Amino acid sequence: MPQTLKFEYKTEEGRVSLKGYGFEGTKTPKDNEIWFDYIPKERAHPDLIAFACYLSFWPFIRGGDTVEFPFPVSPRIQEAVNKIHYTYRGKEHVTVLNVDPKIEPRQTPENNTPVLLYGGGVDSLCVHTIMPEIPIIFIAGHNGPGLRIQKAIAQAPDYHIVTSNLRTSLNQPGNWPVSTAILVPALLSADDRKIGVVLSGANLDSLFMGAGTVWKSEVLKSPWFEVFESIGLPYFPISGALSVHLACRTLVEKGTASRAVYCEIKGGNCGRCFKCMRRQMGLKAWGYGDINWDSYNHSVIHELLEQRPVLYRNTMGVAIPHIEVPDWFTEKTGHIPDIGSSLNKAYVQGLQPFSHYPHYDELLSRILTVVEPMTEKDIQIIKGFHKCL
Numbered sequence: 001m002p003q004t005l006k007f008e009y010k011t012e013e014g015r016v017s018l019k020g021y022g023f024e025g026t027k028t029p030k031d032n033e034i035w036f037d038y039i040p041k042e043r044a045h046p047d048l049i050a051f052a053c054y055l056s057f058w059p060f061i062r063g064g065d066t067v068e069f070p071f072p073v074s075p076r077i078q079e080a081v082n083k084i085h086y087t088y089r090g091k092e093h094v095t096v097l098n099v100d101p102k103i104e105p106r107q108t109p110e111n112n113t114p115v116l117l118y119g120g121g122v123d124s125l126c127v128h129t130i131m132p133e134i135p136i137i138f139i140a141g142h143n144g145p146g147l148r149i150q151k152a153i154a155q156a157p158d159y160h161i162v163t164s165n166l167r168t169s170l171n172q173p174g175n176w177p178v179s180t181a182i183l184v185p186a187l188l189s190a191d192d193r194k195i196g197v198v199l200s201g202a203n204l205d206s207l208f209m210g211a212g213t214v215w216k217s218e219v220l221k222s223p224w225f226e227v228f229e230s231i232g233l234p235y236f237p238i239s240g241a242l243s244v245h246l247a248c249r250t251l252v253e254k255g256t257a258s259r260a261v262y263c264e265i266k267g268g269n270c271g272r273c274f275k276c277m278r279r280q281m282g283l284k285a286w287g288y289g290d291i292n293w294d295s296y297n298h299s300v301i302h303e304l305l306e307q308r309p310v311l312y313r314n315t316m317g318v319a320i321p322h323i324e325v326p327d328w329f330t331e332k333t334g335h336i337p338d339i340g341s342s343l344n345k346a347y348v349q350g351l352q353p354f355s356h357y358p359h360y361d362e363l364l365s366r367i368l369t370v371v372e373p374m375t376e377k378d379i380q381i382i383k384g385f386h387k388c389l
């Protein structure tokens with residue numbers, strides 16, 4: 001049954017709260033209030049607030065629903081909501097009740113700045129290491145950030161930790177409502193901070209290489225990029241140019257590797273999971289840290305290594321020649337070939353679709369002061385990596 005949903009925006013007790021009403025049926029939010037411990041000095045553009053509501057309550061908005069946002073919005077919001085719905089949830093329309101054609105979409109402010117959505121992993125830490133002056137936004141769970149994150153962020157010249165129940169208020173605790181919901185603090189603070197572009201820490205391996213399985217150039221056709229740009233807050237996955245291997249090298253060379261968070265189990269770096277293993281392999285390949293292989297010698301890791309193709313074999317393959325790997329690892333994986341030095345260069349060419357974004361040239365030139373760009377030959381190698389592995 002279609003729902004009639006109404007959203008409210010309130011600022012009280014040091015918090016912004018986004019409330020949703022009208023959810024029906026078996027799938028409803030555990031809590032209808034999503035809060036952020038931040039009050040904008042200047043209320044954000046109504047389109048940004050509307051989109052913050054949409055992302056926060058995304059799992060519970062269905063095709064056919066009618067939605068009223070906290071303030072009248074520009075026609076762009078109707079288009080944005082339906083672009084996303086058509087892509088992920090079929091063709092049924094969502095009707096936005098309070099569209100006002102007289103409202104202009106957000107314009108990028110003069111003297112605007114990029115911000116980095118810091119996640120604490122090697123990828124966003126690499127962007128931060130190369131460009132420490134870019135302000136950081138970190139979204140923490142309702143208990144605040146873990147100690148390792150606090151320590152890492154405390155060394156940044158300009159950072160903003162936003163605590164929120166965004167990740168724990170839904171029916172699936174620990175999951176974001178949708179991966180792009182991490183942009184909500186940027187949406188709410190965009191006008192206060194004069195944000196021109198939001199940078200993220202997705203890496204080459206995930207964005208283009210299908211987690212080490214197959215080349216995926218279509219990732220840039222994701223409607224999210226188009227939609228965030230259309231509402232006046234471009235979203236730029238800048239570290240998509242950098243492989244995990246390259247990020248690890250940069251952290252080791254610049255002395256920031258100890259600040260990296262590998263996983264989110266037990267506050268980070270549990271030392272037992274697949275992600276910790278890959279990050280430790282990546283850093284060890286450049287001479288940082290030690291790997292306690294015994295702690296990875298368990299059934300969960302074994303099962304993952306027995307999958308074909310082995311996930312993230314591109315990262316592991318380029319690290320293996322530089323580290324000692326135990327026999328049980330080699331027996332499980334067989335021979336993972338090294339695709340060579342191409343992963344040690346930046347795939348800046350892949351970011352070309354974003355070249356009209358604010359600060360694009362300056363951001364890329366900063367990256368290229370630290371790393372080399374891929375050549376055409378490198379690009380052919382990484383595009384064909386799944387054939388040679």
Ligand SMILES: [Zn+2]
Nearest residue numbers: 263270273276
């Ligand atoms: Zn872990």
